[in-house]
Amino acid sequence: MPLDALRPAPLVEQAAERLRAQIVGGEWGVGTKLPGESTLAKALGVGRSTVREALRALAGAGLVRARQGAGVFVIATEPAQDWPTRLREAAVAEVYEVRMMVEVQAVRLAAARRTAADIAAIEAALTARRAAGALDDAEFVRADIALHAAVVAAAHNTVLDDLFAQFAPVLHRGLVDLVTLLDLRADDPDHGDDSHAALVAAVIAGDADTAGRVLGEELRGTLDRVTAG
Known part of the structure; x- marks a missing residue:
């Protein structure tokens, strides 16, 4: 499932939801390293800061984790319950x-x-x-x-x-x-x-x-x- 450019709106929420769909849908499995911020920003049609905030939201949901110097990796395909x-x-x-x-x-x-x-x-x-x-x-x-x-x-x-x-x-x-x-x-x-x-x-x-x-x-x-x- 390709990543389409986003429409104007709360861009961070849209970006987080689009990335979440990739993970929950199995496009990126557990252990997969996500594309870099620049690549994701280009695919989604947003700035790197928007991607960064979206990734933080996914990390808060327990889906991804950043590894210092290595990138951001998928750690779960179902969001953690609050x-x-x-x-x-x-x-x-x-x-x-x-x-x-x-x-x-x-x-x-x-x-x-x-x-x-x-x-x-x-x-x-x-x-x-x-x-x-x-x-x-x-x-x-x-x-x-x-x-x-x-x-x-x-x-x-x-x-x-x-x-x-x-x-x-x-x-x-x-x-x-x-x-x-x-x-x-x-x-x-x-x-x-x-x-x-x-x-x-x-x-x-x-x-x-x-x-x-x-x-x-x-x-x-x-x-x-x-x-x-």
Whole structure:
């Protein structure tokens, strides 16, 4: 499949897509050295800087790798999945296992670092979770996750905040399905209120050990239900 000159538009994106098609289509197999920048630029009808940026995009997708002094080589014919995609496609149980490892430590940090503003936000989130007991499962789970997010935010670690934000959509989908399937709120619209109140109390009191234990037990109980289903 010959490389045709590109039309005016986002040239880097077009160049990356055209080169990606060559790789995914098998024109350039794993281990193949790509033509030089000048050759690719001439074939695509763009400048070398455009080709360079396109190759960087392909490298970010895990398709090619530059070797110092040797050139750019194909290392895979299928793009690597990014983190959000991996999360969306992962089993809820897998996500929950990672959540347990991350969030239990996060609440321990929150207990040590919470500020007056954090405490106010956490208490407001607990109140909102209780109010959501009168709402449908989707809104109740959303309020539940918002409370956990408020506690994680009290750890004052931006990486943890970002990681939990990535988890949230997957958790919401899986927990709504779980709550609905097992009808967990049939007799208790505020399902899990006692454990969440205990978690909030421990974080406010600065008791990292209790906060970690309470959350660990709560998440373990949910994971057991997920895996049993």
